[in-house]
Amino acid sequence: xxxxxxxxxxxxxxxxxxxxxxxxxxxxxxxxxxxxxxSRATPKPKDxxxxxxxxxxxxxxTSLPSLPSIPRSDAEGLVRTLASALGGPVxxxxxxxxxxxxxxxxxxxxxxxxxxxxxxxxxxxxxTRARLEALEGCFPDFKKAHDAGTLDAPIWADRxxxxxxxxxxxxxxxHGDELAMLEKYRAKLDVPAPRHVDLTLAxxxxxxxxxxxxxxxxxxxxxxxxxxxxxxEPASVVVASRPDRQHGWDAKAKAAGAGLELEPLRDELSRxxxxxxxxxxxxxxxxxxxxxVDRATTYQQLLELIYTLxxxxxxxxxxxxxxxxxxxxAILVNTRATMTGSAKxxxxxxxxxxxxxxxxxxxxxxxRGKNVGPxxxxxxxDVFSPNAPDAAAFAALAACAHTLKASNPSFAGERAVSVGxxxxxxxxxxxxxxxxxxxxxxxxxxxxxx
Numbered sequence: 417x418x419x420x421x422x423x424x425x426x427x428x429x430x431x432x433x434x435x436x437x438x439x440x441x442x443x444x445x446x447x448x449x450x451x452x453x454x455s456r457a458t459p460k461p462k463d464x465x466x467x468x469x470x471x472x473x474x475x476x477x478t479s480l481p482s483l484p485s486i487p488r489s490d491a492e493g494l495v496r497t498l499a500s501a502l503g504g505p506v507x508x509x510x511x512x513x514x515x516x517x518x519x520x521x522x523x524x525x526x527x528x529x530x531x532x533x534x535x536x537x538x539x540x541x542x543x544t545r546a547r548l549e550a551l552e553g554c555f556p557d558f559k560k561a562h563d564a565g566t567l568d569a570p571i572w573a574d575r576x577x578x579x580x581x582x583x584x585x586x587x588x589x590x591h592g593d594e595l596a597m598l599e600k601y602r603a604k605l606d607v608p609a610p611r612h613v614d615l616t617l618a619x620x621x622x623x624x625x626x627x628x629x630x631x632x633x634x635x636x637x638x639x640x641x642x643x644x645x646x647x648x649e650p651a652s653v654v655v656a657s658r659p660d661r662q663h664g665w666d667a668k669a670k671a672a673g674a675g676l677e678l679e680p681l682r683d684e685l686s687r688x689x690x691x692x693x694x695x696x697x698x699x700x701x702x703x704x705x706x707x708x709v710d711r712a713t714t715y716q717q718l719l720e721l722i723y724t725l726x727x728x729x730x731x732x733x734x735x736x737x738x739x740x741x742x743x744x745x746a747i748l749v750n751t752r753a754t755m756t757g758s759a760k761x762x763x764x765x766x767x768x769x770x771x772x773x774x775x776x777x778x779x780x781x782x783x784r785g786k787n788v789g790p791x792x793x794x795x796x797x798d799v800f801s802p803n804a805p806d807a808a809a810f811a812a813l814a815a816c817a818h819t820l821k822a823s824n825p826s827f828a829g830e831r832a833v834s835v836g837x838x839x840x841x842x843x844x845x846x847x848x849x850x851x852x853x854x855x856x857x858x859x860x861x862x863x864x865x866x
Contacts, residue, residue: 493519493526494526513538525580548569585598617736617738634708637710640653655680664839669681706736707733712844714839716839732748749862750859753861778804818856836863
């Protein structure tokens with residue numbers, strides 16, 4: 417296929433392509449990751465003077481080599497690529513990335529000497545590992561961040577195209593409607609990831625970045641699906657839901673119809689882990705499974721999911737939530753702590769052993785083996801908050817947790833807190849609970865609530 421015919425094919429996809437949902441995200445923290453320094457000689461930067469004012473006002477992605485000139489045909493190719501990836505209905509962040517990488521590979525000043533690597537990274541015909549290695553081999557800064565678990569391919573694709581778009585805008589090779597269209601699409605790059613199909617993330621105050629995935633798990637209301645972290649979001653359901661979701665996932669997925677382990681999920685995780693190259697040290701070290709949990713998922717369903725991941729030798733996982741601006745953030749979970757019911761803590765003669773659960777009785781808090789009542793009273797008879805907890809109750813919990821931790825110097829090193837919900841309560845309630853405790857107790861241990 418010629419470059420021209422490929423560009424026409426990319427343009428033809430624009431009616432069914434993906435879109436972005438919100439405004440510019442934080443670019444500067446990872447600006448060094450949008451490089452084109454893939455083994456080509458960097459041209460001597462051209463002093464553009466006042467031309468820089470025509471670029472978007474967001475922080476500059478300065479690690480992209482300044483291009484001495486950009487042909488109009490390349491600028492038009494960028495507009496077609498962005499229209500294909502961002503101009504249609506939202507589907508999946510990986511499909512969006514594939515379109516961006518494929519389009520860039522056909523634009524000489526966007527791809528540089530990395531056209532083949534970009535094309536390979538965008539191809540569904542390649543394995544997960546081959547696609548990642550193609551990017552890592554030609555873009556050293558992506559490799560460094562990916563190894564550290566701070567960046568994945570879809571986010572990098574957005575940032576790479578954003579950096580290139582900034583230079584195209586500054587070069588003033590497009591005018592009128594073409595320039596307006598480019599600026600519109602540029603504003604949609606490097607923004608919160610599109611909302612996932614049939615899945616609404618829980619809202620959270622968490623700010624931890626979403627790590628590069630080893631395996632992605634999607635817990636939706638209709639069931640659980642799995643992929644290897646780079647391919648398109650899967651449509652097939654590995655474990656089905658059930659009408660009475662407070663009792664967990666489909667009993668057919670469990671040995672003898674009982675227990676916590678979901679056997680089809682366990683087998684699919686093993687397969688996806690193998691495809692993703694989980695046998696090497698890098699995969700086992702820096703990357704964790706990403707778990708996208710619908711906010712309506714019940715606590716019992718979450719417990720079964722975490723238990724199965726732990727049985728699959730995933731000691732840690734990252735649960736993906738949405739911050740106040742709709743950007744994805746991560747809650748890191750030690751699955752072994754949940755399996756054993758304990759976590760490492762500083763030695764204390766009498767540990768604080770904080771617990772916080774939401775039951776039919778309300779918000780129940782315990783410390784040092786005693787009940788904590790209203791007003792953070794240790795040893796009280798009444799529960800901490802007798803009603804379904806609201807924002808005020810969670811705020812009071814946060815203050816109480818801080819007070820209890822500060823009450824004895826020996827508690828200073830304690831980070832773990834045992835948390836739990838009544839089995840039928842939804843994941844969003846659990847996230848509110850974790851948010852209230854995170855400042856002083858960032859390591860949750862999930863427990864079953866009778």
